[in-house]
Amino acid sequence: MIYFDAAATRAVLPEVMETCKPYFKDSYGNPSALYDMGLDARRAVEQSRRTIANILNCSPNEIFFTSGGTESDNWALNGRGVYCSSIEHHAVLNHINNGIIPCNSQGIVSLNYLKSCLSFATKETKYKPIVSIMYANNEIGVIEPIEDAAEIAHHFGCKFHTDAVQYFGHGEIDLSYIDYMSVSGHKIGAMKGIGFLYAKDGLIASMIKGGEQEKGHRAGTENVPAIVSLAVASDIMYKNLESNNIKLRNLQSYLYTNISENFPMAHLNGTDNWDERLPNILSFRFDGYQGEVLQSFLNDFGIAVGTGSACNSGNGKPSHVLKSIGLSDEECNSTIRFSYTENNTLDEIDTLINVLKQAITILR
Ligand code: PLP
Numbered sequence: 243m244i245y246f247d248a249a250a251t252r253a254v255l256p257e258v259m260e261t262c263k264p265y266f267k268d269s270y271g272n273p274s275a276l277y278d279m280g281l282d283a284r285r286a287v288e289q290s291r292r293t294i295a296n297i298l299n300c301s302p303n304e305i306f307f308t309s310g311g312t313e314s315d316n317w318a319l320n321g322r323g324v325y326c327s328s329i330e331h332h333a334v335l336n337h338i339n340n341g342i343i344p345c346n347s348q349g350i351v352s353l354n355y356l357k358s359c360l361s362f363a364t365k366e367t368k369y370k371p372i373v374s375i376m377y378a379n380n381e382i383g384v385i386e387p388i389e390d391a392a393e394i395a396h397h398f399g400c401k402f403h404t405d406a407v408q409y410f411g412h413g414e415i416d417l418s419y420i421d422y423m424s425v426s427g428h429k430i431g432a433m434k435g436i437g438f439l440y441a442k443d444g445l446i447a448s449m450i451k452g453g454e455q456e457k458g459h460r461a462g463t464e465n466v467p468a469i470v471s472l473a474v475a476s477d478i479m480y481k482n483l484e485s486n487n488i489k490l491r492n493l494q495s496y497l498y499t500n501i502s503e504n505f506p507m508a509h510l511n512g513t514d515n516w517d518e519r520l521p522n523i524l525s526f527r528f529d530g531y532q533g534e535v536l537q538s539f540l541n542d543f544g545i546a547v548g549t550g551s552a553c554n555s556g557n558g559k560p561s562h563v564l565k566s567i568g569l570s571d572e573e574c575n576s577t578i579r580f581s582y583t584e585n586n587t588l589d590e591i592d593t594l595i596n597v598l599k600q601a602i603t604i605l606r
Pocket of ligand 1: 249250309310311312313315331333376378379380405407408426427428435436437
């Protein structure tokens with residue numbers, strides 16, 4: 243299979259798999275147990291926390307392991323009044339009880355709208371909502387102006403959360419202006435079902451009640467191999483950040499050029515300012531074609547691509563992200579998302595383009 247759906251998930255990195263193995267097989271103790279096998283597991287959990295804290299230049303006490311991006315988003319926003327952008331993942335969007343901040347046609351959130359909403363919402367009340375703006379979007383790959391959004395939130399006395407599920411591993415992160423941040427493991431080559439929530443100064447109410455795991459903030463026996471996988475994958479992604487991004491930018495410009503030159507009916511979704519885009523996601527609409535039909539044609543030739551967000555596909559509704567940037571239902575449904583890792587190759591892109599050419603001719 244030629245895999246161009248890395249924003250949905252990716253394979254566990256081989257080094258990650260090797261490092262995790264002992265925690266399935268030998269050091270499988272419960273980290274709360276006080277004999278050697280338990281203590282080994284506890285050490286692995288705490289070392290993993292330190293590894294991630296080192297990458298982010300924060301305290302290990304500010305990192306809480308969760309089951310992934312969805313839980314981290316839920317935890318940060320649970321029970322609060324929330325303002326978020328219109329292009330958030332549903333894990334954030336489904337919390338909305340205050341307001342949705344629109345985006346422009348490039349996919350960039352309107353900071354002026356955010357400002358006026360917060361100015362109104364915080365005027366005569368001590369009650370402060372939380373603002374949640376994603377670091378980068380999973381469907382169109384646009385990076386949001388989160389430093390400016392956080393500054394506005396703080397100006398009005400609000401906390402700021404960012405869903406960094408798609409950004410983490412692709413760029414340096416400055417936590418000085420972030421109060422809460424969500425990360426997921428399976429987007430960076432760790433196992434599925436693991437992630438973390440960063441909470442500044444460790445200040446977050448507990449959500450899952452039970453035992454005293456995660457300092458009493460998130461009960462339940464820790465998933466030790468998954469936690470180790472998250473730390474090792476994070477470490478590898480950040481050690482290789484520069485070289486990976488060079489490879490990804492190269493793949494991106496090759497794919498973009500080839501699609502633009504070969505398919506006049508194809509249009510890029512989201513900004514064409516490359517500084518405001520992730521290096522690993524390109525979303526195109528193919529006017530006059532159905533994304534799902536193209537996807538199925540490519541699948542028959544052993545090529546996997548997305549049609550918008552994996553979480554949305556199957557429900558038949560046009561993507562809320564694509565609608566938000568002003569696309570018609572027809573344009574939304576003509577969209578394909580190409581996302582890739584540093585391990586994809588230019589040859590694979592050549593194959594993709596050749597099969598797409600056939601699809602475009604046959605399905606005309
Ligand atoms: N947030 C974003 C931006 C995502 O892309 C995803 C997954 O696609 C999630 C949250 C959910 O993460 P998880 O699959 O770890 O629950």
